[in-house]
Amino acid sequence: xxxxxxxxxxxxxxxxxxxxxxxxxxxxxxxxxxxxxxxxxxxxxxxxxxxxxxxxxxxxxxxxxxxxxxxxxxxxxxxxxxxxxxxxxxxxxxxxxxxxxxxxxxxxxxxxxxxxxxxxxxxxxxxxxxxxxxxxxxxxxxxxxxxxxxxxxxxxxxxxxxxxxxxxxxxxxxxxxxxxxxxxxxxxxxxxxxxxxxxxxxxxxxxxxxxxxxxxxxxxxxxxxxxxxxxxxxxxxxxxxxxxxxxxxxxxxxxxxxxxxxxxxxxxxxxxxxxxxxxxxxxxxxxxxxxxxxxxxxxxxxxxxxxxxxxxxxxxxxxxxxxxxxxxxxxxxxxxxxxxxxxxxxxxxxxxxxxxxxxxxxxxxxxxxxxxxxxxxxxxxxxxxxxxxxxxxxxxxxxxxxxxxxxxxxxxxxxxxxxxxxxxxxxxxxxxxxxxxxxxxxxxxxxxxxxxxxxxxxxxxxxxxxxxxxxxxxxxxxxxxxxxxxxxxxxxxxxxxxxxxxxxxxxxxxxxxxxxxxxxxxxxxxxxxxxxxxxxxxxxxxxxxx
Amino acid sequence: xxxxxxxxxxxxxxxxxxxxxxxxxxxxxxxxxxxxxxxxxxxxxxxxxxxxxxxxxxxxxxxxxxxxxxxxxxxxxxxxxxxxxxxxxxxxxxxxxxxxxxxxxxxxxxxxxxxxxxxxxxxxxxxxxxxxxxxxxxxxxxxxxxxxxxxxxxxxxxxxxxxxxxxxxxxxxxxxxxxxxxxxxxxxxxxxxxxxxxxxxxxxxxxxxxxxxxxxxxxxxxxxxxxxxxxxxxxxxxxxxxxxxxxxxxxxxxxxxxxxxxxxxxxxxxxxxxxxxxxxxxxxxxxxxxxxxxxxxxxxxxxxxxxxxxxxxxxxxxxxxxxxxxxxxxxxxxxxxxxxxxxxxxxxxxxxxxxxxxxxxxxxxxxxxxxxxx
Numbered sequence: 001x002x003x004x005x006x007x008x009x010x011x012x013x014x015x016x017x018x019x020x021x022x023x024x025x026x027x028x029x030x031x032x033x034x035x036x037x038x039x040x041x042x043x044x045x046x047x048x049x050x051x052x053x054x055x056x057x058x059x060x061x062x063x064x065x066x067x068x069x070x071x072x073x074x075x076x077x078x079x080x081x082x083x084x085x086x087x088x089x090x091x092x093x094x095x096x097x098x099x100x101x102x103x104x105x106x107x108x109x110x111x112x113x114x115x116x117x118x119x120x121x122x123x124x125x126x127x128x129x130x131x132x133x134x135x136x137x138x139x140x141x142x143x144x145x146x147x148x149x150x151x152x153x154x155x156x157x158x159x160x161x162x163x164x165x166x167x168x169x170x171x172x173x174x175x176x177x178x179x180x181x182x183x184x185x186x187x188x189x190x191x192x193x194x195x196x197x198x199x200x201x202x203x204x205x206x207x208x209x210x211x212x213x214x215x216x217x218x219x220x221x222x223x224x225x226x227x228x229x230x231x232x233x234x235x236x237x238x239x240x241x242x243x244x245x246x247x248x249x250x251x252x253x254x255x256x257x258x259x260x261x262x263x264x265x266x267x268x269x270x271x272x273x274x275x276x277x278x279x280x281x282x283x284x285x286x287x288x289x290x291x292x293x294x295x296x297x298x299x300x301x302x303x304x305x306x307x308x309x310x311x312x313x314x315x316x317x318x319x320x321x322x323x324x325x326x327x328x329x330x331x332x333x334x335x336x337x338x339x340x341x342x343x344x345x346x347x348x349x350x351x352x353x354x355x356x357x358x359x360x361x362x363x364x365x366x367x368x369x370x371x372x373x374x375x376x377x378x379x380x381x382x383x384x385x386x387x388x389x390x391x392x393x394x395x396x397x398x399x400x401x402x403x404x405x406x407x408x409x410x411x412x413x414x415x416x417x418x419x420x421x422x423x424x425x426x427x428x429x430x431x432x433x434x435x436x437x438x439x440x441x442x443x444x445x446x447x448x449x450x451x452x453x454x455x456x457x458x459x460x461x462x463x464x465x466x467x468x469x470x471x472x473x474x475x476x477x478x479x480x481x482x483x484x485x486x487x488x489x490x491x492x493x494x495x496x497x498x499x500x501x502x503x504x505x506x507x508x509x510x511x512x513x514x515x516x517x518x519x520x521x522x523x524x525x526x527x528x529x530x531x532x533x534x535x536x537x538x539x540x541x542x543x544x545x546x
Numbered sequence: 547x548x549x550x551x552x553x554x555x556x557x558x559x560x561x562x563x564x565x566x567x568x569x570x571x572x573x574x575x576x577x578x579x580x581x582x583x584x585x586x587x588x589x590x591x592x593x594x595x596x597x598x599x600x601x602x603x604x605x606x607x608x609x610x611x612x613x614x615x616x617x618x619x620x621x622x623x624x625x626x627x628x629x630x631x632x633x634x635x636x637x638x639x640x641x642x643x644x645x646x647x648x649x650x651x652x653x654x655x656x657x658x659x660x661x662x663x664x665x666x667x668x669x670x671x672x673x674x675x676x677x678x679x680x681x682x683x684x685x686x687x688x689x690x691x692x693x694x695x696x697x698x699x700x701x702x703x704x705x706x707x708x709x710x711x712x713x714x715x716x717x718x719x720x721x722x723x724x725x726x727x728x729x730x731x732x733x734x735x736x737x738x739x740x741x742x743x744x745x746x747x748x749x750x751x752x753x754x755x756x757x758x759x760x761x762x763x764x765x766x767x768x769x770x771x772x773x774x775x776x777x778x779x780x781x782x783x784x785x786x787x788x789x790x791x792x793x794x795x796x797x798x799x800x801x802x803x804x805x806x807x808x809x810x811x812x813x814x815x816x817x818x819x820x821x822x823x824x825x826x827x828x829x830x831x832x833x834x835x836x837x838x839x840x841x842x843x844x845x846x847x848x849x850x851x852x853x854x855x856x857x858x859x860x861x862x863x864x865x866x867x868x869x870x871x872x873x874x875x876x877x878x879x880x881x882x883x884x885x886x887x888x889x890x891x892x893x894x895x896x897x898x899x900x901x902x903x904x905x906x907x908x909x910x911x912x913x914x915x916x917x918x919x920x
Binding site: 065066067068071072073076138139140141144145146150152153156157158159161162242243244248249250283284285286287288289290291292314315316319322323326327330331333334337338340341344345346347348349350351352353354362365366369370373376377380381382383385386388389390450453454455457458459460461462463464465466469470 | 571572573574575576582585586589590593594597600601604605607608611612615616617618621622623624625626627628629632633636637640641644647648651652654655656658659699700701702703704705706707708712713714715733737738739741743745748749750751752754755756757759760773774775776777778779780781782783784785838846847848849850875876
């Protein structure tokens with residue numbers, strides 16, 4: 001998709017614009033941030049469809065009460081693998097792909113700081129996900145103890161067959177890949193910025209990724225440690241989580257969620273960054289409250305480390321622990337609220353237009369806020385005794401992941417694809433994709449709130465008949481949502497191959513150059529950019545500082 | 547695009563129409579039958595309405611802006627991008643709301659933790675995949691399994707769940723408690739983590755292997771209250787419901803006396819016909835074996851051996867008997883079964899599930915001297 005500008009022979013010290021390698025080898029050995037970004041994004045898209053297929057299996061089995069298609073253990077494998085594939089294979093890599101493409105363009109850098117490691121992190125991701133996927137074909141099936149991998153369940157010989165060590169090694173690889181990606185992003189942002197760009201001039205997407213990268217470095221090793229303890233408990237007779245040997249299964253939950261809570265913010269903070277980039281462009285206004293956006297992101301990241309046990313209110317904690325985790329969790333609503341208010345204030349008195357990226361971004365603000373509301377409800381520990389592990393929480397986190405993270409990833413695709421490819425996508429099909437997605441995603445997930453409140457536990461393959469009606473509606477929404485995403489696949493392929501045929505300008509969107517450096521580059525972006533750093537950076541969001 | 551919209555609207559209507567025949571569109575949390583569950587319901591409604599109000603304000607502003615501040619209406623963009631006063635206001639107001647919310651939440655949480663001064667204690671043990679109840683103040687002790695009707699239907703492709711009353715929410719032996727008494731629960735597990743939840747009581751609590759959790763309830767209204775395991779505990783996690791029957795004290799006392807009497811009865815070791823053995827054997831199988839070995843005895847490839855054609859199941863009955871009593875690293879010991887149940891189960895396994903050994907075992911053959919302890 002990135003055009004080869006020139007292809008002449010060259011020497012190592014030749015400073016002309018080098019083209020990419022020819023043929024397939026280009027993709028294997030590339031160290032170009034655009035190539036690697038493209039690979040990350042396409043890989044994530046493929047995983048989105050694989051994880052989505054698993055979700056379709058789940059919704060098909062839950063379409064009606066009773067046993068129809070799959071055995072309960074396979075159903076559990078599907079919920080487990082759906083989560084692992086979507087989290088580690090789709091959402092996280094998609095944001096790393098965006099970071100690869102956009103961070104150097106946005107900060108005026110020639111490439112990522114550590115290009116070879118960049119290549120390695122991508123291929124390690126592929127290896128990790130393939131290893132995980134291979135467990136589907138193993139004796140005893142893929143892991144089926146939930147993506148949280150709680151012991152003693154995942155260690156039980158009657159529950160998980162040969163898959164466990166492979167899944168754990170896969171987690172190790174994915175963790176190493178993420179950590180290397182994070183190091184690269186931090187090194188790039190700190191060292192490769194155009195000299196003219198101060199920290200507080202950086203686009204919000206760069207800020208949110210910087211903070212996310214620190215979260216990744218802090219928590220991925222914790223997760224790796226937790227699963228390694230599972231491995232030694234299983235194969236080397238340690239008893240970290242085995243009460244009979246003096247261990248504690250709840251200890252695993254604490255370690256897991258010490259990783260797990262920052263992990264959910266790893267998936268949402270870059271989302272905030274993209275939304276803060278797109279909304280100002282289509283509101284034709286500077287982002288409201290730039291500085292408070294940065295501080296809110298940092299506070300959310302900090303708080304994410306000290307609230308983990310709200311995932312475990314029912315595990316049996318002392319009252320002091322429950323009170324503390326309840327109060328700490330409630331506080332998160334404040335910085336998150338600031339962000340939502342800021343986006344609203346950015347739209348206020350703008351001159352808005354509603355191209356597909358803006359539609360997805362507005363839907364994100366509204367539906368993410370809904371997910372935030374249910375999050376606030378669940379922070380109230382006594383109420384959580386009712387909501388916990390029901391479809392209410394399934395609805396909650398899907399609202400914060402699907403119409404939030406995934407919608408913003410779609411928005412980012414529509415927003416930057418014209419820049420990357422030089423082709424305009426088909427706006428009509430884009431809008432159709434948006435409307436189908438936004439309606440069906442609500443048919444899919446909104447009824448799950450009702451199911452949870454009515455008493456339906458999560459992770460069950462079959463249910464009492466009073467839950468039948470909402471489940472059927474939810475499944476219908478799921479099928480429409482799943483099918484609608486094929487439109488997105490079509491649009492991506494179509495845009496790469498020429499789109500509407502309309503030649504896009506460098507800015508692509510009206511006055512976009514006021515909002516970000518990438519829009520001052522040619523469309524499509526040349527294979528190498530910013531070989532000379534920009535001297536002027538957009539600063540419209542920074543009050544009185546220039 | 548209009549056609550697509552029409553098609554879409556049609557699908558929604560279709561989906562809504564499908565359900566109306568047996569409409570059961572429950573929307574909200576149940577209030578439950580205890581003071582705590584009512585407090586929790588009030589907290590839930592309070593925070594819900596706070597969210598609705600905030601939502602109206604924020605989305606109202608957003609949609610006002612979307613409708614009026616659009617370029618197509620000729621609106622010219624203002625260029626403001628900071629306002630310290632509003633930013634302070636919208637930081638402080640949410641903080642105050644949260645503080646106001648934290649007060650009743652703290653009260654209810656403290657109440658939930660007040661396990662002292664209970665009138666009676668019941669030990670709840672989660673097991674794959676049933677619950678075991680032990681009344682610590684009397685000798686009552688029993689297992690509570692999913693009822694047989696649900697058990698058969700949920701394991702059969704295409705069977706109709708609507709033919710079973712309280713499908714998946716019914717058990718063979720419910721937990722019985724008196725009303726207006728503070729009942730303390732101590733929860734634990736012998737295998738993996740389970741979680742004990744009856745929505746009408748207002749809480750769930752995890753049952754962790756090797757550890758004991760406490761909780762309590764005081765049910766005000768006699769009735770039958772149903773719930774389920776809410777922590778993923780393996781393949782049959784969806785099939786270990788909870789049924790609590792709350793009774794007036796007199797009825798409860800009578801139930802205690804009756805149950806103690808039944809527990810004292812020794813198993814009937816008299817001979818049975820082949821048909822009786824097979825029918826009773828199926829019940830024992832459905833309670834104790836089906837979760838792993840499956841309804842047709844096929845097991846699970848790579849995890850659980852099949853009983854169909856198994857050398858142990860179809861070999862000498864004495865060795866099968868010894869095998870069941872000893873257990874393995876994967877299978878628990880079945881010493882809890884009495885001689886009668888052993889005879890029934892073994893006859894069933896050896897002559898059904900695709901096996902045709904042709905023998906029949908009578909309770910007297912399989913009973914051990916101490917088998918009548920139960």
